Amino acid sequence: MSYLRLVQDKIQDLSEAVSSALNIEVTVVDENLVRIAGTGDFYHTINENSPENSLFADVLISGEPRINIIKKDNDICKSCKNFIGCNEKRNITYPIKVENKTIGVVSFASFNLEQDKLMNEKTQQFVGMLKHIAEMIEQEIVSIKGINKLKVSSAEINEIINCINMGIIIIDSNQHITQINKKAINLLEINFSDKRVIDKNIVKIIQNFFIDNTKNKELITTWKVNEKNIKVSYNYDDILLDKNTKAKVISFSRLQNTTGIDLDDDNTNKITFQHIVGRSPSLLEAVNKAKIAAQSESTILIQGPSGTGKELFARSIHNESARRNKPFIAVNCSSIPENLIESELFGYEKGSFTGANTKGKLGKFELANNGTLFLDEIGDLPLHLQPKLLRVLQEKKIDRIGGAQPVDINVRIISATHKNLEDLIKYKNFRIDLFYRLNVIPLNLPPLNERGSDILLCAEYILKKLCNNMNKEPKVLAKDVQEKFMTYDWPGNLRELENVLEYAVNYSYHETITSNDLPDYFLKGALCEPINIETLSEKGLEDLTIEFEKNIIKKYIDIYGNTTEGKKKAAKKLKIGLTTLYRKLNDYNLNRVGEK
Numbered sequence: 001m002s003y004l005r006l007v008q009d010k011i012q013d014l015s016e017a018v019s020s021a022l023n024i025e026v027t028v029v030d031e032n033l034v035r036i037a038g039t040g041d042f043y044h045t046i047n048e049n050s051p052e053n054s055l056f057a058d059v060l061i062s063g064e065p066r067i068n069i070i071k072k073d074n075d076i077c078k079s080c081k082n083f084i085g086c087n088e089k090r091n092i093t094y095p096i097k098v099e100n101k102t103i104g105v106v107s108f109a110s111f112n113l114e115q116d117k118l119m120n121e122k123t124q125q126f127v128g129m130l131k132h133i134a135e136m137i138e139q140e141i142v143s144i145k146g147i148n149k150l151k152v153s154s155a156e157i158n159e160i161i162n163c164i165n166m167g168i169i170i171i172d173s174n175q176h177i178t179q180i181n182k183k184a185i186n187l188l189e190i191n192f193s194d195k196r197v198i199d200k201n202i203v204k205i206i207q208n209f210f211i212d213n214t215k216n217k218e219l220i221t222t223w224k225v226n227e228k229n230i231k232v233s234y235n236y237d238d239i240l241l242d243k244n245t246k247a248k249v250i251s252f253s254r255l256q257n258t259t260g261i262d263l264d265d266d267n268t269n270k271i272t273f274q275h276i277v278g279r280s281p282s283l284l285e286a287v288n289k290a291k292i293a294a295q296s297e298s299t300i301l302i303q304g305p306s307g308t309g310k311e312l313f314a315r316s317i318h319n320e321s322a323r324r325n326k327p328f329i330a331v332n333c334s335s336i337p338e339n340l341i342e343s344e345l346f347g348y349e350k351g352s353f354t355g356a357n358t359k360g361k362l363g364k365f366e367l368a369n370n371g372t373l374f375l376d377e378i379g380d381l382p383l384h385l386q387p388k389l390l391r392v393l394q395e396k397k398i399d400r401i402g403g404a405q406p407v408d409i410n411v412r413i414i415s416a417t418h419k420n421l422e423d424l425i426k427y428k429n430f431r432i433d434l435f436y437r438l439n440v441i442p443l444n445l446p447p448l449n450e451r452g453s454d455i456l457l458c459a460e461y462i463l464k465k466l467c468n469n470m471n472k473e474p475k476v477l478a479k480d481v482q483e484k485f486m487t488y489d490w491p492g493n494l495r496e497l498e499n500v501l502e503y504a505v506n507y508s509y510h511e512t513i514t515s516n517d518l519p520d521y522f523l524k525g526a527l528c529e530p531i532n533i534e535t536l537s538e539k540g541l542e543d544l545t546i547e548f549e550k551n552i553i554k555k556y557i558d559i560y561g562n563t564t565e566g567k568k569k570a571a572k573k574l575k576i577g578l579t580t581l582y583r584k585l586n587d588y589n590l591n592r593v594g595e596k
């Protein structure tokens, strides 16, 4: 994986902003010549390779900018494999360098006469902007590399790869595993923690491990793990962790086996309605409605605030439906970069995304065939993909990217959102026709603070589970803790309850959990503490802003948990990228928040 890929969605956002401000097209290509971002015509070839004899390759190799290249007159362009298919007129390409090594290029291009005139007139200005963009990207990469360098062998790198919804294994030049993410552990069904895998030769885990030495391909193979055959599609990249350490990053996902049982998602601990705790009328109404819905084939839309159990409901419905032995595939529409959602959902044909010879990729719809597709955070599905989803719902066919024929599909859709879809419809961010198709059976989950004594029932259930998992003696809540639980607002709902209890189980040394064992933020009770004007007078606005930001970040981590998942949630709530959150946690020395 190139470093540019780690910030792909940011670079795409930046390219789109620059393109609309300047009215020219922008693209960024990484050191493997893979297009990372692009606007206009370039957009359609994101993730594809540029030819090896292209202008971009020339800038990558020389490390020098190429200015005002007119395609029809330029020798490199004329000998480029893509000369005929390329509609560019004029181009300025600038190298992106990190520590004097060219790791990619950023390019402005014209595709019509108006853009061409503009580029000709403003060449110097554009070169200056390209230099600036290249430096911005460089700074972002340097900060990521900084983390890598500092913590190459620490949990930090693991946290980053844990955010990726694919199995990731990093091996050194001796084939010893240096990092593995949780998804990989799940997919390979290894029943012990990453600590016992790290430093092992990969063949001790994947007995028949062998890497086909053709780069940039997505390959399909069957790995033997603990005498079990696991069919995967994988690819790999060589990376340089620091000056001397070469590593391979293997990314993979699991494919359906011949029986059609879901292998892609960890649905092994079959969750059913029995796992949904609570007796409050609003919850029971939702459970009863969901049980009836499980017997039908209609689409279901689950609405409710974050952490109220939407995924738990979706899995329960699937596992009690006629599709229970077929795949349950969950997709979080907000965590996949916008430019990748289409290929994630619908897949692509061989050759349409390059890594030119790739065997194509199955989309989530096909992986979920005959089963259930859970579209979480459906409110974040980009507008331009909404008609495509509507078509699948209406016609039960999908169009793979680059595919000639539609593919028949039999998938039940359960979608969920914490957003108010009616509001999104009002502001034209969600199509009303799609809403009606998804919302055949609406399920509304109440927030925890409206479930009355369910709070204590859930607390008891979660406490038992936690003590069991953490090998601790069973614990109970002191009376005053129960009272606090009943009056607290629970903005993070069940997830926050789980986090508060996990903290308490860690820090209580007695059978009874008292207030002393609870995290500070919970005891203070509110997300934002009131501002005391008296204590502010000495500080300037900048210091106060920093302090405020630090407090907010700390409290969100407290609520959502100091885990990768928790950080993802916190970043989402704060509307910042995960990389930004990591940087701020580092800057504010908050990497150990949540610990007393």
Ligand SMILES: Nc1ncnc2c1ncn2[C@@H]1O[C@H](COP(=O)(O)OP(=O)(O)OP(=O)(O)O)[C@@H](O)[C@H]1O
Pocket: 275, 276, 277, 278, 304, 305, 306, 307, 308, 309, 310, 311, 312, 313, 376, 418, 458, 461, 494, 495, 498
């Ligand atoms: N009624 C319940 N009883 C027991 N555990 C629950 C209940 N509801 C939710 N949980 C637990 O709370 C956690 C959060 O639930 P879940 O992920 O399903 O919420 P969500 O609404 O999908 O959250 P988000 O919108 O943030 O994705 C999970 O660990 C889930 O098992």
